[in-house]
Amino acid sequence: MPEAILEVHNLGKAFGGLLAVDSVSFQVNQGGCSSIIGPNGAGKTTLFNLISGYFSPDSGKVIFQGNDITGIPIELICRKGIARSFQLISIFPRLTAYEGVLISLLSRERKSWNLLSSAKKFFGEEVMSILESVGLSDRSMVLSGDLSLGDQKRLELGMVVAQDPTLLLLDEPTAGMSPVERVTIMELLQSLSRKKDFTILFTEHDMSLVFSISDWIGVMHMGKLIAEGSPEVIKNNEIVKKVYLGETE
Amino acid sequence: MFFGKKRRSIIGLSLFILLLALFLPVVLPKFLTFLLTEIIIFGLFGIAVNLLVGYSGMVTFGHGAFYGLGAYTVGLFLTKTGVPFIVAFLLAPIIASFFGLIIGFFCVRLTQFYFAMLTLAFGMLIWAIIYKWEKFTGGDNGLVGVPLPSILSSTQAFYYFTVCVVIICLIVLWRIVNSPFGYTMRAIRENPERVRFLGINLTRYKLAIFVISSGFAGISGGLYTAFTKGAFPDYASWAKSGEGLIIVLIGGMSSFIGPLIGAAVLVFLQQIVTMIFQYWSIVLGILLLLVVLFLPEGVMGIKEKVRFQR
Numbered sequence: 001m002p003e004a005i006l007e008v009h010n011l012g013k014a015f016g017g018l019l020a021v022d023s024v025s026f027q028v029n030q031g032g033c034s035s036i037i038g039p040n041g042a043g044k045t046t047l048f049n050l051i052s053g054y055f056s057p058d059s060g061k062v063i064f065q066g067n068d069i070t071g072i073p074i075e076l077i078c079r080k081g082i083a084r085s086f087q088l089i090s091i092f093p094r095l096t097a098y099e100g101v102l103i104s105l106l107s108r109e110r111k112s113w114n115l116l117s118s119a120k121k122f123f124g125e126e127v128m129s130i131l132e133s134v135g136l137s138d139r140s141m142v143l144s145g146d147l148s149l150g151d152q153k154r155l156e157l158g159m160v161v162a163q164d165p166t167l168l169l170l171d172e173p174t175a176g177m178s179p180v181e182r183v184t185i186m187e188l189l190q191s192l193s194r195k196k197d198f199t200i201l202f203t204e205h206d207m208s209l210v211f212s213i214s215d216w217i218g219v220m221h222m223g224k225l226i227a228e229g230s231p232e233v234i235k236n237n238e239i240v241k242k243v244y245l246g247e248t249e
Numbered sequence: 250m251f252f253g254k255k256r257r258s259i260i261g262l263s264l265f266i267l268l269l270a271l272f273l274p275v276v277l278p279k280f281l282t283f284l285l286t287e288i289i290i291f292g293l294f295g296i297a298v299n300l301l302v303g304y305s306g307m308v309t310f311g312h313g314a315f316y317g318l319g320a321y322t323v324g325l326f327l328t329k330t331g332v333p334f335i336v337a338f339l340l341a342p343i344i345a346s347f348f349g350l351i352i353g354f355f356c357v358r359l360t361q362f363y364f365a366m367l368t369l370a371f372g373m374l375i376w377a378i379i380y381k382w383e384k385f386t387g388g389d390n391g392l393v394g395v396p397l398p399s400i401l402s403s404t405q406a407f408y409y410f411t412v413c414v415v416i417i418c419l420i421v422l423w424r425i426v427n428s429p430f431g432y433t434m435r436a437i438r439e440n441p442e443r444v445r446f447l448g449i450n451l452t453r454y455k456l457a458i459f460v461i462s463s464g465f466a467g468i469s470g471g472l473y474t475a476f477t478k479g480a481f482p483d484y485a486s487w488a489k490s491g492e493g494l495i496i497v498l499i500g501g502m503s504s505f506i507g508p509l510i511g512a513a514v515l516v517f518l519q520q521i522v523t524m525i526f527q528y529w530s531i532v533l534g535i536l537l538l539l540v541v542l543f544l545p546e547g548v549m550g551i552k553e554k555v556r557f558q559r
Binding site for chain 2: 114120
């Protein structure tokens, strides 16, 4: 029996009259890739925002590695080992790729309060090895905002991987990318996850991608989790076919 | 490995400026030495403001309050108590950053417009207290005849004192902006949300930046009181806060020494203009207009522009 790294119990969040997330429960096991799929507006991003502390849930609990992390501040959740990326890339546009990864490492190693040493003295090799691992070593001195969309995504991944997370939440990691780029990014993620030993939970639109790499899939529809299980189970689930797969095919 | 050449040129330039600064009063008339002192003091104030505005993306409209607090700390201690000058002077940044801690505690919880408005409100509050508390601060008349040690009484001696103090401040500030803390400041400017998701307690960092910046503003205010041998409510007014922003804007907020250049432009221009023309504000208004429209990166941005056009 694999160990659960993340447990979500009856999680709920309403915006006005809209139940964005409606008593969702599931668990994510240690290792590998899990994914949440669902049409636009199904509540996937809200679910991620609840897990990562961006919003406080109205009801329910989030348990990470056995600890209740419901409603605690973002930075504390992050310190416990949950890192995330955003659907709209979240980086530091006017800082270089090198500096972006460096700032992440400085935070992880709790050096950010150091006021008098030169930041350039820290982690030079580690920054370069992370940039290398996401394929940006030759663009380390380019301003993040000047990188191409795909490279910005790689940089964001580099910055979150630098946090050395146990669980990585990726909100549509391949949004706005070409099909070829999607595959490279997901392969990159899988190899990083094996090398650095973190679990991935991601949301995605591209069904072929999801079914090829996920160990577990949860399907959301109108705020509810309507099905969960292995890719095989999901493929053959009648309700999923009707509400979701049916629409796209 | 990336920074060798740049570093050498920075050190070279700093040495050149330092030698120039030390040599100038020997040849310059007293009046220009006087102006230079004023520029250096305003420059330090500008750099303190820029720590918030340019480096951390927190636009403050109330930093005149900390300049004023520094000014009145030196003024009050020297006129009302018998403490030595150096003690009064060292108390300026302490008192200013203490108030920075209290005021910042409330302000850093807000962002952008609301942050700016709250700093303005606190700034006006400090000014009003100084203005109204006549028995203690001298009110509208301010404090006059602040006693200085005789060693600092000549224009040149005070110039050298100012240069020494400001150089020490600049070295400390330079180290801060290039430290891990300084990099985190820039990250906060760029994307505060991402900073939180990297595990950083945003509020605490912003408060620390606010306190540090207030302290240096206090030092510049303290210097100015010693320079003019007096302290006046104007030093704490919102116009002073605005002046800090103008200095930053003219010099260029993405450059470390930009505000020093901004202060030079402002002080010299004001001298020249008021000699021939009555309405300085009109000239200042036009200058700001031109800077915002054509030089958003300030005087220090000209270098970049020229490089791109080549």
